[in-house]
Amino acid sequence: MINPINIRSARELKKLKPKELEKLCGDIREFLINSLSKTGGHLASNLGVVELTVALHAVYDCPFDKIIFDVGHQSYVHKILTGRGKNFGTLRKKGGLSGFPKSSESPSDAFNTGHASTSISAALGYCAARDILRQNYRVVAIIGDGSMTGGLAYEAINNTSRTNTDLLIILNDNQMSISENVGALSRYLNEVRTAPSYIGAKADVSNLLNRIPLFGRHIKRFIERAKDGIKYLLVPGGIFEELGLIYIGPVDGHDMNDLLSVLNKVKLMKGSVLLHVYTTKGKGYTRAEESPSEFHGVGMFDIETGDPVIKNDSESYSDVFGAEMARLGAQKKNLCAITAAMPVGTGLSDFANRFPDRFFDVGIAESHAVTFAAGMAKAGAIPVVAVYATFLQRAYDQILHDVCMQNLHVIFAVDRAGVVGQDGETHQGLFDISFLSIPNMTVLAPSNKRELAAMLEYAVGRKGPVAIRYPKCGARAHSGNYKPLVPGEPEIVSQGDGIVLLAVGSMLPLALEISRLLKPERLPTVVNVRFVYPISEQMLALSAKHRDVFVFEEHVSSGGFGSLLLNAMSKRGIRPKTFYNFCLPDAYVEHGGRQEILDTYGLNAKEIYYEILRLTKKTGVN
Numbered sequence: 001m002i003n004p005i006n007i008r009s010a011r012e013l014k015k016l017k018p019k020e021l022e023k024l025c026g027d028i029r030e031f032l033i034n035s036l037s038k039t040g041g042h043l044a045s046n047l048g049v050v051e052l053t054v055a056l057h058a059v060y061d062c063p064f065d066k067i068i069f070d071v072g073h074q075s076y077v078h079k080i081l082t083g084r085g086k087n088f089g090t091l092r093k094k095g096g097l098s099g100f101p102k103s104s105e106s107p108s109d110a111f112n113t114g115h116a117s118t119s120i121s122a123a124l125g126y127c128a129a130r131d132i133l134r135q136n137y138r139v140v141a142i143i144g145d146g147s148m149t150g151g152l153a154y155e156a157i158n159n160t161s162r163t164n165t166d167l168l169i170i171l172n173d174n175q176m177s178i179s180e181n182v183g184a185l186s187r188y189l190n191e192v193r194t195a196p197s198y199i200g201a202k203a204d205v206s207n208l209l210n211r212i213p214l215f216g217r218h219i220k221r222f223i224e225r226a227k228d229g230i231k232y233l234l235v236p237g238g239i240f241e242e243l244g245l246i247y248i249g250p251v252d253g254h255d256m257n258d259l260l261s262v263l264n265k266v267k268l269m270k271g272s273v274l275l276h277v278y279t280t281k282g283k284g285y286t287r288a289e290e291s292p293s294e295f296h297g298v299g300m301f302d303i304e305t306g307d308p309v310i311k312n313d314s315e316s317y318s319d320v321f322g323a324e325m326a327r328l329g330a331q332k333k334n335l336c337a338i339t340a341a342m343p344v345g346t347g348l349s350d351f352a353n354r355f356p357d358r359f360f361d362v363g364i365a366e367s368h369a370v371t372f373a374a375g376m377a378k379a380g381a382i383p384v385v386a387v388y389a390t391f392l393q394r395a396y397d398q399i400l401h402d403v404c405m406q407n408l409h410v411i412f413a414v415d416r417a418g419v420v421g422q423d424g425e426t427h428q429g430l431f432d433i434s435f436l437s438i439p440n441m442t443v444l445a446p447s448n449k450r451e452l453a454a455m456l457e458y459a460v461g462r463k464g465p466v467a468i469r470y471p472k473c474g475a476r477a478h479s480g481n482y483k484p485l486v487p488g489e490p491e492i493v494s495q496g497d498g499i500v501l502l503a504v505g506s507m508l509p510l511a512l513e514i515s516r517l518l519k520p521e522r523l524p525t526v527v528n529v530r531f532v533y534p535i536s537e538q539m540l541a542l543s544a545k546h547r548d549v550f551v552f553e554e555h556v557s558s559g560g561f562g563s564l565l566l567n568a569m570s571k572r573g574i575r576p577k578t579f580y581n582f583c584l585p586d587a588y589v590e591h592g593g594r595q596e597i598l599d600t601y602g603l604n605a606k607e608i609y610y611e612i613l614r615l616t617k618k619t620g621v622n
């Protein structure tokens, strides 16, 4: 018997019989449920791929063969099978196991992922290099039906037929993205799965199999021999066949015997094969099977009830945004909401229910979402694209070329802007200001709930593109007097002298704390930046009035508010004695708790306070 924690290498699977592999799958499921109930993580997706991953490792030789997971959130079983089970207590914690594949963590992780729809391109790249270098490992891409809604996957498939290389694409079809999957492909896959005849007469299948050079005859014999060979019929005229792939399936992704048989055959095939496997997201844990969306990504939870251990009742910025969208949607009949497969995460559920005609889940297709919004704006609608900062990176050219160059009235609700924590470097929202600060765009950052609502209303009411960036952390209620939003103007929270602390959105509480620490010795001016880009006249005037200028932002240094301001100041000849930007470094920030990450880079009140004392002393100011 193998304990998942003790597996050192996937080679250990080679000596196991199918029944033993099935038993191992049960043990891995139990291990995953127990372990993730304590650490949190991507539960449902991983429970769905247990048999598939075990069978893959039983048939292929990793790390010699390359297995590339799309998104990578479903790579936990692979991590267990490649010797990392013992580290699962540290999953997604600072310095611990990453929640995504990472080559620096293990040579078995062939390609780092985190964003969707990348696996086929990366796998094809591997194949091309392998062929040029005359090597002979196999390459497998595993992609979910949700991730197949992303255009990049089709760009890759389009090139697969050109290269005619040996590649296996496994389509893990569980009918779910994070929420229910959308679009024509999803409907098509559903039809394939549920077709009463599993499609076609045996004769047709034989003909198709004969088309596969060299191995066609072997597979034909294999299928003819199989008791329930009907399961392995090739779908004649299938969409993937039309695109030049050899389609095989659909195969029950929880049937170990079927999986082993088909993988052993596919391994011998020449050319690019798409193996369609259907699975159940959350398999083996009833609550996750019943509510796969809820259990896609979890925090600590009670296994018995499925309830979260830490109930977070505090309102998030996504909640505030969602409520304001629903309120504005009732008033403005041309206000529309667009999401790229994140209807719940972005807070749009209420809007979707109330205004289904004006709600668009376009699938994992951020680039399309933005140009789609541009078209809508051109034709008189007011589209709001609600998207996480990290995923908006996908749509840079669409923002620049399709929206901003035409100065179109598209609003970007940029959620999870800043440090996101446990998902790590692929998900941090630390680059958005740098790619959003382009002509015609206005970038805003609220520091509290009321400001976010006011900014959205402002964005809806004006013309031209606006991006509002807000963080993952709990939304702050405004304290004291709320000063209404004045276009282009920062909010002076407290007036001081000599030192100015300029805080972008989420960093305002930190700036206020530092101001309290500094107060016995000096009285800083504290500013809530509000309008991040373009740099306003008022912002320049404020900076010019102070000897020491300090910026606070949850963004990397290059291209952030601090660097934009410094550039604008230098053009005006404004030269403070001190200018310092307290921000994240120009680096890919790893996973960990939000505060842990900020502490790592000295972004806490105490350290910044001493740093400010040191910096201002050096410049002779006291």
Ligand SMILES: Cc1ncc(C[n+]2csc(CCOP(=O)(O)OP(=O)(O)O)c2C)c(N)n1
Binding pocket: 045, 048, 071, 073, 074, 114, 115, 116, 143, 144, 145, 146, 147, 148, 172, 174, 176, 177, 178, 281, 340, 341, 342, 364, 366, 391, 394
């Ligand atoms: C470019 C991009 N947009 C959005 C996401 C957020 N996201 C993570 S997993 C996921 C759903 C993926 O569905 P699927 O590929 O079917 O995998 P499953 O979880 O169902 O196994 C989404 C939308 C992402 N990772 N990358």
